[in-house]
Amino acid sequence: MKVEFSAFPKAFSGNVAVFVAAEKQFLATANAIDSQAGGALTRALGAGRFTGATGQTATILGQSGGADRLLLLGVGKGRELDARAAEGLGGVVAAEANAAGHKAVTVVVDPVKGSRLTPGQIAARIALGAQLRNYRFDRYKTKDKPEHKLSLEQLTVVVAGPADARKVYAQLEPTIDAVFMTRDLVSEPANVLYPVEFARRARELTKLGVKVEVLGEAEMKKLGMHVLLGVGQGSERESQLLVMRWMNGPKDQAPVALIGKGVCFDTGGISLKPAGGMEDMKWDMGGAGAVTGAMKLIAGRKAKANVVAICALVENMPDGNAQRPGDVVKSMSGQTVEVINTDAEGRLILCDAMWYAQEKFKPQAMVELSTLTGAIIISLGHERAGLFSNNTQLSNRLRAAGSQIGEKLWRMPLGPKYDKLIDSEIADMKNVSNGRDGGSITAAQFLQRFVQEGVAWAHIDIAGVAWSGKGDNTTPKGATAYGVRLLDKLIADNYER
Numbered sequence: 001m002k003v004e005f006s007a008f009p010k011a012f013s014g015n016v017a018v019f020v021a022a023e024k025q026f027l028a029t030a031n032a033i034d035s036q037a038g039g040a041l042t043r044a045l046g047a048g049r050f051t052g053a054t055g056q057t058a059t060i061l062g063q064s065g066g067a068d069r070l071l072l073l074g075v076g077k078g079r080e081l082d083a084r085a086a087e088g089l090g091g092v093v094a095a096e097a098n099a100a101g102h103k104a105v106t107v108v109v110d111p112v113k114g115s116r117l118t119p120g121q122i123a124a125r126i127a128l129g130a131q132l133r134n135y136r137f138d139r140y141k142t143k144d145k146p147e148h149k150l151s152l153e154q155l156t157v158v159v160a161g162p163a164d165a166r167k168v169y170a171q172l173e174p175t176i177d178a179v180f181m182t183r184d185l186v187s188e189p190a191n192v193l194y195p196v197e198f199a200r201r202a203r204e205l206t207k208l209g210v211k212v213e214v215l216g217e218a219e220m221k222k223l224g225m226h227v228l229l230g231v232g233q234g235s236e237r238e239s240q241l242l243v244m245r246w247m248n249g250p251k252d253q254a255p256v257a258l259i260g261k262g263v264c265f266d267t268g269g270i271s272l273k274p275a276g277g278m279e280d281m282k283w284d285m286g287g288a289g290a291v292t293g294a295m296k297l298i299a300g301r302k303a304k305a306n307v308v309a310i311c312a313l314v315e316n317m318p319d320g321n322a323q324r325p326g327d328v329v330k331s332m333s334g335q336t337v338e339v340i341n342t343d344a345e346g347r348l349i350l351c352d353a354m355w356y357a358q359e360k361f362k363p364q365a366m367v368e369l370s371t372l373t374g375a376i377i378i379s380l381g382h383e384r385a386g387l388f389s390n391n392t393q394l395s396n397r398l399r400a401a402g403s404q405i406g407e408k409l410w411r412m413p414l415g416p417k418y419d420k421l422i423d424s425e426i427a428d429m430k431n432v433s434n435g436r437d438g439g440s441i442t443a444a445q446f447l448q449r450f451v452q453e454g455v456a457w458a459h460i461d462i463a464g465v466a467w468s469g470k471g472d473n474t475t476p477k478g479a480t481a482y483g484v485r486l487l488d489k490l491i492a493d494n495y496e497r
Contacts (some may be wrong), residue, residue, distance in 0.1 A: 001094075001134050003127045003155050003169070005162035008026040008108075015105045015226040016067035016291040017093050020110065022054040027110040030072065041072070054080055055092050055473060071096060073107070078114020078383045084406045086122045090155075091128025091473035097152040098134070104154035111160075120164030123157045127165075128172045132153050132179060132474040174300030178488075179481040180449040182293030186479035188334075188467065190265035190282045195232075195240040195313035198264060198285065202242050202292050202311070208299035209248075213243040228352035230343045232314035234269060236323025239351065242288070244295045248304055249497060255306035256495050257363035257488055258295070259353050261346045261370030262288030262313035269316045269342030270324055283479060284346070286466030287369035288313060290483030297488045305496045310357045312349035316342070328427045332356060333450055338427040346372045347431060347443050350452040358452045365394055367490070368447065369483045370463075375439030376412075377464040384408040385465050385482065388444035391456035398458055401489035406474075407482055409460065412441060419445040460486075 019027040024045055026034055034041040041060060050058035060068055063197060073089060075081050090107070097105045109123045117125070121215070136150050151403075154406030159165050185193060185201065193201075200216045206212050217238050220229055225241070232239035243263070263284040267273060274279070284291075288311035295309045301458055323329075327339045329348075332355045337348065357363060376386040385402075387409040389395040395411055404411045418441045421433035429449060433442045444459050451457040471477040 001131060001152055001155060003131065003157070005123060005127075005159060005165040005169070006159050006164055008158055011066045011106070013066050013068065014104065015069045015097065016150050017071040017073045017105060017107045019073045019108070021073045021112065022052045023049070024052050027112065029108045033070070033458045034481060040233050040278040045072070050074070050331060051078065054085055055088055057092060057096060074201055075112055078112050079447035081112050081115035081122065081124050083117065083121070084404070086117060086125035086131030087132065088473035090126035090131075091133035094133040094152055094155070095127070095473070098150050101147065101151045103151055103154065103157070104321065106156040106158060107158040109157060114332040117165065120161050121168055123159040123162075123421050124168035124172055125156060125167035127157055127169050128175060129474045130492065131176045133476065135180060135183060135476055137183065137478060149232065158328050169300065174297055174320050175485060178293045178484050179298060181296055182289045182481035182484050183479040184290065185289040186283045186286050186481070188282070190315070194236060194237040194264050194315060195262070198262060198288065198313050199240045199242045200245065205244060205292075205296055205299060208296065209246070210295055210299045211245040213349070215243065224330065225330045225356070226329045227337055227353040228312055228314070228349045230323045230327065230329045230339070231269070231348050234314035235317040235318045237264070239316045240313040241356065242313055244292070244309040246295060246299050246303070246305070246307045248302065249306040249490060249495070252304050253497065254364035255308045255361055256491060257357040257361055257366040258307065258309040259350060259357060259366060259368035260288035260291030260293045260309065260311040261285065261350055261372065262311045263346060263349070264313060264315050266316045266343070266345065267318055269345065270322050271343040272318055273343060280467070283467050284371050285313070286307040286371045286462060286479070287483070290369050290462070290466070291487070293484035294487035298491055303491055303496055305491050307491060308357065308361045308363065309325065310353045312353040314349055316345045331450070335429065336427040338424040338430040340430045341432045344431045344443070346370050347446045350447060353446065353448050358455060363455065365391075366451070367394075367398070367458045367460065367487065368459045369430055371466050372461045373443050373463055375436070376461040379412070379440060380410055380464055382464045382468065383477055384410040386440055386461040387411045387458060388414055388441070388461070389458040390414070390448060390451060391458070392457050394456040397494050398460070398486070398490055399491060402486050404490050405485045407465075407486040412444070414441065414444060418442055419448070423447055
């Protein structure tokens, strides 16, 4: 979709969206149109439910100041109009335009009293939100109906001082490609996106200056990553360790390590999952997808920071060579693991990836994302990701970043009594406890055993938020790319110099 920022024209035409504040308070443009039309807008809203609340819309045809179709767009109370809300308005406009089959739409940005955003910032955020909403993964449809396709091709944002809006938007624009990359990765079927193909696509980041290295099974075996390799040994697809480096900060600054779970398809292995819903396990690599997208965004905006990303890429399949329940495997750290359930595979591949990151890069902080447990969905539903951390400062930084960009987190507990539940009688630990109690917590406890002393660590369980059955204003149904903007915001606010 093409985006343009324009000064106020002499007259409007086509499909135009104008602001209305809470309690049906017309802002400048809507008020002018209403006056020109002899109060037609006021009369049209007289008996309706539209109040001007944030994200509400009402459509008026004719008598609209030259526009063929006027969309009244609720901006709520001024203090409510922050960056996230402005992006949501853009998403609403895009969704409305596509639902109506319109190819072009104009949004008029008036100053909003009480908002901390300038009109230029509001305009730029509206454009970003519209772009993020204007996405559909349909590359495999050969007979798609026209009414199901995205129609919106042109968005014009009218604002006083369009140059300021263009400048802000240019800073935000890398977000679009990064989010779309992650959505594409997570949406791809597993016969198309397997570990080697995932790594190949990640190599595209070299164009932005990211150094990309891929370790194969032979190299991982030499490093002693037997826990990771055990998960993938039942698949014909070779496992990979994807290593991405963006070192654009001070030379004396230790990097931040981002770790992503990349199970490109998860059958559960010998501990086979039920057939119903197994097709959704193509997105069990959502953590790796988010980390890769975050690296694209960090590099795309040329962040002044040092960041490394490690993604463990495997398939968990149940052939005759697959890992068995009861097997004992040795990790790169030297610790041994009794595999009780082969469907608790994410923590197995992550522990070796985390250890590799710490041994090779000595990070000051390590943040890991994974679609790790169904238990986190039972706890938090689909509204928040679960956050586990050994460091309150890092936890607070992540929560602050998430609240600003709309990727919410809820900190979960850790503790010795939970940790004791994964003690094994024949190895250093087992990969699950004996019961279902606290499943997301015991998974985090497992990972914490591979965090070296002095390293600030956070584990984010995104099982409930990596995919959405309904979407929101800026995210259509499907892959959400949760984590891309969260990780970038964490870096931007805390680790750039």
